[in-house]
Amino acid sequence: MSKYQYTESQQSFIHHSLDKDQHVRVIAGPGSGKTTTLLARVRYLLTTGVPASRILILAFNRSIKNQFENKLSGLLFAEGIHSALPDIRTFHSWGQSLTYDLFNVCPDRSLILSHEPVSANSLSVLFKGIFSGGVFRNRGIRVVQKNKNLQINAQQVVDAIPDMERDISDLLRSWPRQHELIEHCVSVMTTYRNMIGVINDMREKKPAEVPHGEWDELVGFVARVDEYLVAQGVSLFEDQLYRAAMYLTRSERALEYLQNRYDYILVDEFQDVSEVSQFLVVNACRKHCQLNAVGDPRQSIFEFAGADPAYLIRGIDQALGHITTYYLSESFRFGQHIAGFANKIARNLLISSDTQESDELFDDPFLDDVPLADIHNAEIIGLKPRDAAWVERSDQQLMEITAGWLRTNKSVVYIVRTHDQKVDVEAFLVRAGLHFKHNAAINYKALSCVTESLMYILNCWVENRIRSERPSFWRYAEGPALNPAALADDTDDITVQFEGFVRSFLLTDKLKAVSPSQTMLNIYERIYEEFLRECITLLQQDAGESSKEQLVPVMADRFVRTIYSRYEDQLSEIQEAENYIHVEVAHRVKGLEFDKVVLFDFSEGVFPFARRHAERDQNGIPYQLNLPDYIEQEQRLAFVAATRAKEELVFYIPSDKAVSRFITQQSGYDTL
Numbered sequence: 001m002s003k004y005q006y007t008e009s010q011q012s013f014i015h016h017s018l019d020k021d022q023h024v025r026v027i028a029g030p031g032s033g034k035t036t037t038l039l040a041r042v043r044y045l046l047t048t049g050v051p052a053s054r055i056l057i058l059a060f061n062r063s064i065k066n067q068f069e070n071k072l073s074g075l076l077f078a079e080g081i082h083s084a085l086p087d088i089r090t091f092h093s094w095g096q097s098l099t100y101d102l103f104n105v106c107p108d109r110s111l112i113l114s115h116e117p118v119s120a121n122s123l124s125v126l127f128k129g130i131f132s133g134g135v136f137r138n139r140g141i142r143v144v145q146k147n148k149n150l151q152i153n154a155q156q157v158v159d160a161i162p163d164m165e166r167d168i169s170d171l172l173r174s175w176p177r178q179h180e181l182i183e184h185c186v187s188v189m190t191t192y193r194n195m196i197g198v199i200n201d202m203r204e205k206k207p208a209e210v211p212h213g214e215w216d217e218l219v220g221f222v223a224r225v226d227e228y229l230v231a232q233g234v235s236l237f238e239d240q241l242y243r244a245a246m247y248l249t250r251s252e253r254a255l256e257y258l259q260n261r262y263d264y265i266l267v268d269e270f271q272d273v274s275e276v277s278q279f280l281v282v283n284a285c286r287k288h289c290q291l292n293a294v295g296d297p298r299q300s301i302f303e304f305a306g307a308d309p310a311y312l313i314r315g316i317d318q319a320l321g322h323i324t325t326y327y328l329s330e331s332f333r334f335g336q337h338i339a340g341f342a343n344k345i346a347r348n349l350l351i352s353s354d355t356q357e358s359d360e361l362f363d364d365p366f367l368d369d370v371p372l373a374d375i376h377n378a379e380i381i382g383l384k385p386r387d388a389a390w391v392e393r394s395d396q397q398l399m400e401i402t403a404g405w406l407r408t409n410k411s412v413v414y415i416v417r418t419h420d421q422k423v424d425v426e427a428f429l430v431r432a433g434l435h436f437k438h439n440a441a442i443n444y445k446a447l448s449c450v451t452e453s454l455m456y457i458l459n460c461w462v463e464n465r466i467r468s469e470r471p472s473f474w475r476y477a478e479g480p481a482l483n484p485a486a487l488a489d490d491t492d493d494i495t496v497q498f499e500g501f502v503r504s505f506l507l508t509d510k511l512k513a514v515s516p517s518q519t520m521l522n523i524y525e526r527i528y529e530e531f532l533r534e535c536i537t538l539l540q541q542d543a544g545e546s547s548k549e550q551l552v553p554v555m556a557d558r559f560v561r562t563i564y565s566r567y568e569d570q571l572s573e574i575q576e577a578e579n580y581i582h583v584e585v586a587h588r589v590k591g592l593e594f595d596k597v598v599l600f601d602f603s604e605g606v607f608p609f610a611r612r613h614a615e616r617d618q619n620g621i622p623y624q625l626n627l628p629d630y631i632e633q634e635q636r637l638a639f640v641a642a643t644r645a646k647e648e649l650v651f652y653i654p655s656d657k658a659v660s661r662f663i664t665q666q667s668g669y670d671t672l
């Protein structure tokens, strides 16, 4: 017995024809039960006798895939359906396994050995993978090596990291000025988890912006990394899909294999398919396989990565011919008020675009206007211009509301626009004594804070002065002021000097300010202690032979190589049992829902987003903010973020910022 009373249109999709050429599509707004209905459709297929192995379900990332897998197993278990699970995969994992299946079917090396240049995008993915350790260490990436058709396994990729690290430290060592060496060292290390940020910065920099001939150094470094990757013949993340697609375009047998592999392919969030993903899907469904595509064009937020909602709206019709479309028009997630608010955000999309395509997109019943006067659930917390007492009171208000939610066991998310903002929000929550869920990425950020502070200390030590620009997290730290007396060299023993200096920073107080839990505080303290010990050992070994300046880069290098890597594993394993707040960037909340949603910093420049250093027009406006396509993309993101809320939606706008254009166009909301 199902837990839901499915609506008529949901039922029509669930029980849609089993004929393989009767492709089907569902277009519906957020919370209308697309994923829920897709699960029910799979259950229906299984109960009508379709073998699980003939069904493929595709998701865009691992978390959505895992969620689907868990929900499906739960559903089947609850209803006593004894069936194996269908093939549930991310697009990339499908592309990867497909390539190997195709190679077995048609072992023609020339089809997969052709060498493709390493694109900037692939490079970014590679770096992300390597430095986050996730993709490469846990999953293993099978890559095809040029000329040998060998698989390089994950371990080999990981083993290659020291070469790159050596390159980086060589670069750092050869940096002309000590001062900049340390600063650059800090920036490299703090972005160690997101190396591509550094690489891309280098790529985008123009010679004129880089002082004193360092440009050549940067260009040389990037070129060396590129060469290194090419020499490895590394097959990168996106190539998992391209390689399979290439195979299909060149081999009839491969195509035939694919077209006979599955009877049903179901894709959630179809608005986010890219050209290559859609190519694979429609080719798989062209003959004996039914496509079930589910999505919401207004929730297309990955255009920058090649996604195009047009594939959902008409691309699949063009490729496959007749397709039945169902619209789900009721939202089960939220009431009228939130729907009305979200619709207003989306409505602007319709206004700003007069193409045929957008009429098709937005003329659906879900968008029925709701009078804004009715909106109570969506609240805007507006802060007056910066005024300490006022800010304090308003922050306090938000914290009190949040604490109340947690007391009643509500699920709570703070949605931010960028990863950097996460750190700010976390510090904000820590100050308020509230717990947030920290996953590996957040831990890396926190660890970066620790790294940054250690580099800061080393820097001060070399310069014999407290520097005015402190690490960013320092501003959240309460604790006693730094002790300038400790800077005085009252002993000749460099080791004693150093230890006294580091300890004078009273680190524990500062660490407390950035530690989301006692467990993490303990780990941070251990890192500090170990760092200190390592440095002292080094100083003792080198006593008298090296100057402070020479020792600093060596210490920094050691820190990253040994301590950093040892603790990151521990940190990523920590799980908090307490009731916590989720803090997540907008791009990662798609498909999720929470009782209470805070859109943190919903201001101009954040929604829509403008990089701090973005190029500006003659009026000082970041040029992106004048591009209608970009604005639409950002609006879709705002729409996705706002529609995660089941019960309550709060917009939080810092006092010194202007309210986002996406809500200034609205009226009738409550202000706290």
Ligand SMILES: Nc1ncnc2c1ncn2[C@@H]1O[C@H](COP(=O)(O)OP(=O)(O)OP(=O)(O)O)[C@@H](O)[C@H]1O
Binding pocket: 004, 005, 006, 007, 010, 028, 029, 030, 031, 032, 033, 034, 035, 036, 037, 296, 299, 332, 333, 590, 591, 592, 593, 643
């Ligand atoms: N027929 C129904 N009766 C009651 N609740 C339902 C029904 N269908 C779906 N729901 C509930 O509605 C909520 C939203 O469903 P779901 O996540 O499937 O929506 P969605 O359309 O996939 O949303 P999004 O586009 O935001 O990913 C879930 O909590 C789900 O349990």
